[in-house]
Amino acid sequence: MRFSELGIPGSLRVAPRHHTDERGLFLEWYRPDLLSEALGHRAAPMVQGNLSTSARGTIRGIHFTEVPYGQAKYVTCVRGAVLDVLVDLRVGSPAFGRWEAVELDDVQREAVYVPEGMGHGFCALTETATVSYLVSRPFEPEREHCVNAFDSELDIPWPSREAIRSDRDRAAPPLSHLLGRGLLPRYEDCLSLIRERHKPHHNQ
Numbered sequence: 463m464r465f466s467e468l469g470i471p472g473s474l475r476v477a478p479r480h481h482t483d484e485r486g487l488f489l490e491w492y493r494p495d496l497l498s499e500a501l502g503h504r505a506a507p508m509v510q511g512n513l514s515t516s517a518r519g520t521i522r523g524i525h526f527t528e529v530p531y532g533q534a535k536y537v538t539c540v541r542g543a544v545l546d547v548l549v550d551l552r553v554g555s556p557a558f559g560r561w562e563a564v565e566l567d568d569v570q571r572e573a574v575y576v577p578e579g580m581g582h583g584f585c586a587l588t589e590t591a592t593v594s595y596l597v598s599r600p601f602e603p604e605r606e607h608c609v610n611a612f613d614s615e616l617d618i619p620w621p622s623r624e625a626i627r628s629d630r631d632r633a634a635p636p637l638s639h640l641l642g643r644g645l646l647p648r649y650e651d652c653l654s655l656i657r658e659r660h661k662p663h664h665n666q
Contacts, residue, residue: 463493465500468562470550472577472652474500475564480571491538491573492596504659506534506578506598513594516544516586521625523583524609524616524634526551529647531605532578532655537595542588543567546574547618549581551609551637554649559637561618566593578655579647581609585620607645608634 464477474497478489497505516522524547527533537546546566550557564574565587576582584593611618611627613636640646 463490463496465496468548468564468574470548470557470560470562470580471555472501473548473562473580474575476573476575478571478573489571491571492536497536497575501575503656505575506532506655506659508534508536508596508598510597510600511594512597512601513540513592515541515590515592517626518586518589518591519622519624519626520586520591521583521611521620521627521631523547523631524549524581524611525583526579526581526607526609526647527599528605528607529579529651530655531599531602532647532652534578534598535576535582535595536573537566537576537582537584537593538571538573539566539568540571540592540594541568542586542591544584544586544591544593545621546584547582548574548576549583549609549616549618551581551640551646552579552649552652553641553646558649559616561616563618577652579649579652583611585622585625587621607640609637609640610634613637
């Protein structure tokens with residue numbers, strides 16, 4: 463596996479090593495030990511696996527989860543291709559308000575690690591696209607929020623502005639609205655989650 467740092471602290475692009483022969487392909491797409499080594503700290507443990515299938519032009523997101531609850535994600539595309547987008551929503555982060563876009567597909571089979579407090583979304587680039595992702599916390603609707611994917615302040619170059627979106631995503635507020643209401647995660651709280659994972663746990 464090859465890990466590359468993205469321009470947002472704590473986020474990684476992961477390129478697996480492909481093993482091919484006449485039977486087909488084998489690869490390891492998730493290795494928490496190597497992921498932690500690349501991050502320089504213990505990665506958030508993944509507790510649930512999710513899968514979604516989207517029609518071409520569908521945009522899901524930009525979603526984020528409240529911190530200190532927090533939800534890290536490890537995302538890959540197992541069929542088709544998507545433009546995967548990470549947005550730094552952590553107030554106080556040196557990269558606050560910046561985004562990174564990575565194309566994930568069923569050829570290179572790369573993945574991205576999205577740390578707690580980050581916004582995440584993607585756009586389906588093929589007729590259908592199937593995304594599989596691991597999360598560090600189960601989904602709790604009352605803790606999840608969204609930023610409008612077409613917020614002019616973010617200015618994300620989505621492939622199409624005629625996107626298929628859920629009613630909830632269409633009604634999502636801009637970043638400035640969430641910031642003004644104090645609904646965005648704090649960078650320091652996200653770092654506290656990392657420090658908490660490094661504390662020794664003693665048997666009682």
